[in-house]
Amino acid sequence: MKEWQKALKARGWMKKNESFLSTWHAYVGNELNLFRMFEKPKTVREVVDETGLSEELLDCWVQIGAVVHHLRKRTGNRYRTSKKNCGEFLSSEGAGIGALLKEVMELHIPTLLSYPTYMTSNERAVFNHDRFGSVVAETSSLLENFAIKRIKRIVQEENTQTVVDLGCGYGGYLRKLTETFPTVDMVGVDLNEDVVAYARQLSKEYSNIQFEVGDASTWHPSTGEVDLVLIHNIFHYLDLTSRQQLLRHISKWISKDGKISVITPINDIDQSMAFPKVFNGFFTAHSNLHPLPTVEGIQEMAHEVGLTISKFQPIVREGGWYSYWLTPQQTDVPLEV
Template sequence: MIDVMKMFKARMYMKRNEPFLYSWHAYVGYELDLFKAFDRPMTKFDVSDALQLDEDLLKQWVSIGVSIGHLKEMGRERYKTWNAWKLPKPKGNNSSGVLLKEMMELHIPTLLSYPDMMRNQERLHYDEEKHAPTVAETSRLLEVLALPKITRRLKETHANTVVDIGCGEGGYIKKLAERFPNTHFTGIEISPSVTKIAKVLTKDNKNILIENADLWQYKPDEPLDMVMMNNVIHYIDLEKRQELFNELASWIKEEGMMSIITPIAGDSDSPPFANVFNSFFSSFDNLYRLPEREELAKWGEQAGLELLNIQTVIKEGGWYVVHYKKKS
């Protein structure tokens, strides 16, 4: 009886892990541009030769691809990318592959170091410069879903001046600046390499200024109509979050807006992904857990900001856009 249970559980774990193969295979294909290489029927040798890749390992990757339907055998030892609609587009086109890259290179290795971290009571250190470009790119995937909510708010506000804290590659302000040509947008970004990308991407937008600065060192020249801060709260130490809200509120005009995008965790009905984000962030000595719903209300209240609403961006990730209005 016990042996039957053992086999049942072993099979269950293996079965539950099967989806990992699909993600891993797609990640390798994205990272090495293999789906593009097999766009037309190709032999393994042609591809390993053209891309200077290890032939044996490529052979294994192709075999798995055939068994899970990412590739198809076309005869004469040639293979072709199959079911392309399920696969990430090549790099650089705001491809969904960047999400796989972040998951495989950052999230999964981090979660696998849990036993060691717990045993040794240590934390990892988040290497900002190494991961910032990938993280900034994945954040951009959210934009499409969050932008309409911010646009609506901005339209009501008739804002002349907007500052985006931790603007990443400047994706939000670029789209907003095009939509609101008479509003001036400033993006603040601490990472020099990400700032550089943001500057290049927004160079044709006359109403955008990108500054390489730490938000704690920054002060706007005049009171602002709106402050945006998207996916930044987990960079801020828990003890400094109230201070952050106080500081941001002090930059805003009376009746001005603050718009924040963040995953929220800690509710009993938080989705598993929001909770696992917390395990991930807590693994680093320089990243911190996500805010809870009550905290967002409390920090705003104490900073003189009225919480207007919390709207869902991605339910499964527990992602929300939160709007506040500065009290007069």
């Protein structure tokens, strides 16, 4: 390869990184609450006086923000947050988006950058549940908005009386269900005590929702059978054997006409999507996390436990998130993908 060809190739790789600047800028702005600081036009000096931040570095952040259209320049060297491009960071409603940026920048990218070390040493990262448990719970709640309609429809059609959410996070699914079905008894179970405490705080106005600290693989209801069980985004915390054991455990106390709602990223359901592959690479790089399930693995697991599996439905197709139902009755109906 000639020198000018190498220079052009290098230039091409550099240009591919431009899109990363917006993510980095938004992450820093959200972490330091800078978008709110610039909600009204201010100079860099004014924000420095209010926050004590480094003037030199803040000026760099502001200049980059103007280039990526997160900030708009006003008269007198003042800058204002673009409500069109970053308005979600101006209120608490943007917490989930901020958590997603934090998860990507502090958890996913550092893990992927360490791949050379992991590949040559055969070592693995360790997922810190105490540090990132709340962050993951926040980002997982973003999926609720895409999935809640299918769950509400089943609750209505099946006249569901009891719902259990295993790995409930902040309990968002249960609160959304309660808005439509206030008389249905609901229980959320999560292993993280801090997450459960916050879920209780958010749900204190809902008398039909209870939360318990517990391990999904051993927890069981105290009031008999359950009509609907939610297991959303927890398979990657379990190895293949534990996933099967979890489903077998649930089968012991779900009602004979009950349903299990599963939402999970699937590694191989759409080979054209890059993100599920990267997501799988992230989980595989951890000693206490596990590779994403595959279509074949899900089929075999349901068959072994004696559950019927429904057609896969996309929740966020580009991210590889899909949903499906499991029921205690086993039939020979072929699975559609």
